[in-house]
Amino acid sequence: MNHLFHLAKLYIHYRKRSLRIPAPPTRIWLEPTNACNLRCIMCPNGQDYNALKRGMMEWDLFLHLIEQIKKFAYDVNLFHRGESLLHPKFLQMVEVAARAGLRPRLHTNATLLTREYSRELIKAGLDFISFSFDGYDKEMYEKIRVGAKFEEVLENIIGFLEEKKRLGSEKPYAVLEVMEVVRREKKELERERKEFKAKFQGLPLDQFIVRRIHNWAGLYGEPPRGNYVPCTFPYYSMTVFYDGKVPACPQDFFGEIIIGDATRDALLDIWNGETMAELRRSFQRESNPKHPRCQKCDMIYRETFLGLPKSYLKFFLKENLP
Numbered sequence: 421m422n423h424l425f426h427l428a429k430l431y432i433h434y435r436k437r438s439l440r441i442p443a444p445p446t447r448i449w450l451e452p453t454n455a456c457n458l459r460c461i462m463c464p465n466g467q468d469y470n471a472l473k474r475g476m477m478e479w480d481l482f483l484h485l486i487e488q489i490k491k492f493a494y495d496v497n498l499f500h501r502g503e504s505l506l507h508p509k510f511l512q513m514v515e516v517a518a519r520a521g522l523r524p525r526l527h528t529n530a531t532l533l534t535r536e537y538s539r540e541l542i543k544a545g546l547d548f549i550s551f552s553f554d555g556y557d558k559e560m561y562e563k564i565r566v567g568a569k570f571e572e573v574l575e576n577i578i579g580f581l582e583e584k585k586r587l588g589s590e591k592p593y594a595v596l597e598v599m600e601v602v603r604r605e606k607k608e609l610e611r612e613r614k615e616f617k618a619k620f621q622g623l624p625l626d627q628f629i630v631r632r633i634h635n636w637a638g639l640y641g642e643p644p645r646g647n648y649v650p651c652t653f654p655y656y657s658m659t660v661f662y663d664g665k666v667p668a669c670p671q672d673f674f675g676e677i678i679i680g681d682a683t684r685d686a687l688l689d690i691w692n693g694e695t696m697a698e699l700r701r702s703f704q705r706e707s708n709p710k711h712p713r714c715q716k717c718d719m720i721y722r723e724t725f726l727g728l729p730k731s732y733l734k735f736f737l738k739e740n741l742p
Contacts, residue, residue, distance in 0.1 A: 423494050427656075434655040437704045439697040441655065444492035444688055449659040449670055450485060451500035452477050452507035458529055459566040460554075462599065464673045465501055471674065476507050477662040481683060485660060486520050488687050495523035495547065500659060501673060505532040511540055518545025526592075527552065530576045531568050538580040542589050550595040550629075551577050556612040564599070574619070581623040595627045596620070650703035651720050654696060658687060666690050668699055668714075676713050 429443040455474045456465045464471075489496060496517050504510050505528055517524035525548040526541070541549075555561030558570040565573075581594060600609060617628055653669035660666055664683035667675045679699060680690030690696060702710035709715060 426494070430656045434650075434652060437650065437700065438655075439700050440692045445656055445658045445691060446492075446494045447497065447657040448485075448489050448493045448495075448687075449497040449500050449657065450477070450482065450513075451502065451660060451662045452482075452498060452504045452510055452513060453662055454501040455506050456501075456503045456529075457506065457531060458503070458568055460529075461564055461566065462554075472501075474502075475662050479509055481664055482509075482513060483516065485682060485687070486516055486522070490520035490522055492688075493522060495525055497525045497527070499525070499527045500661070500670060502662075503529055503532070505537070511537070511544055514541060514544040514546050518547070523547035526550070527597075529565065529568065530573050530580070533576040533580055535579045535583060538576075538583045539587070541580075542584055542587055542592065546592040548595075549580070549592040550597050551580075552597055553577065554597075554599045556598070556616040560612075578619070578623065581620065581625055584624050593626050594624060595629060596625055597629045597631050599631045647721065647723060649720055649722055651709070651714065651717070653719075654700050654703070658691060660687075668711075671717055671719060672713060677711055 423446070426443060426446055430441065430446060433441045433443070453474070453476045454465070454472055455476075456463075459465075459467075461467070486496075498504055498510070498513055498517065504526060507513070514524045514526075524546055526546060527550045530551045530553065552565075553561065553573065554564040555570070561570045561573075562568065577596070584592075584594065598613075600613075604612065613630075620628075651669065653671070657669070658666060659670050659672075660682050661675060664681055665675055665678050666680040666682055666687075668677035668679055677699065679695040680693060682690070685693070699711075702714065709720065714720065
């Protein structure tokens, strides 16, 4: 119930558009690495790979951050711009987060997910895993996920689920996410989707999601103009890059809006610091937040329910309600 009260406080201050929030964030993104082994067509990592300095989060920094967030966060996303399994200590990261009482989560392209590694991840206490697998056949998938092999990655995902079943483990909650970005006739696409989902029959796949493409805060096109809703990220979450820099939100891929540095300052000091307050102030306007990157983000033009983005609300509540 404490978590529900926590969420309620954050919701109240989001609705009030408070500049400083007397409740800590509930969800944290910690980026083990921004390096990736694929060049996907819809990802800035694939299109502008040389635009970023690459690196791995240092172990001491990771431990320093976990020591802080275990006191207030509900879960921790151990991923962001890169493929987390490239970090040589990722398995240990999961173990440390789980022992700290957090719920470690992973989003992966599954290219490096061997059966042995899958088994170790499950035993380490991984709470949630989502597989990015965009396409229902070899042509569609490899056109989107450049550098990956359809058959190999599909086998990795099925192998992970088979290990989960063999171990009799309810965790991690397993989600398969697909973006249907290659054009098909509606009936053909529905048939392909049905045939693809049948490959997981009898396996502990908890959810299948068809995702829509987002524009990475305006990096890929203008947002569809519609109902403006102030961004929720500054009111419930924080993101920490591998080097300790804290961007405005997970959509700020290149860190154009840096609100703090976790190698120097405590996360909760950053959470209610002047830079974050200024960011929240920009969302007090009825439309068009101050920063150009925010103005171009499609995350602020969505249908709402009780003042919250409707498209994300159901999934968020499902993850957060006991």
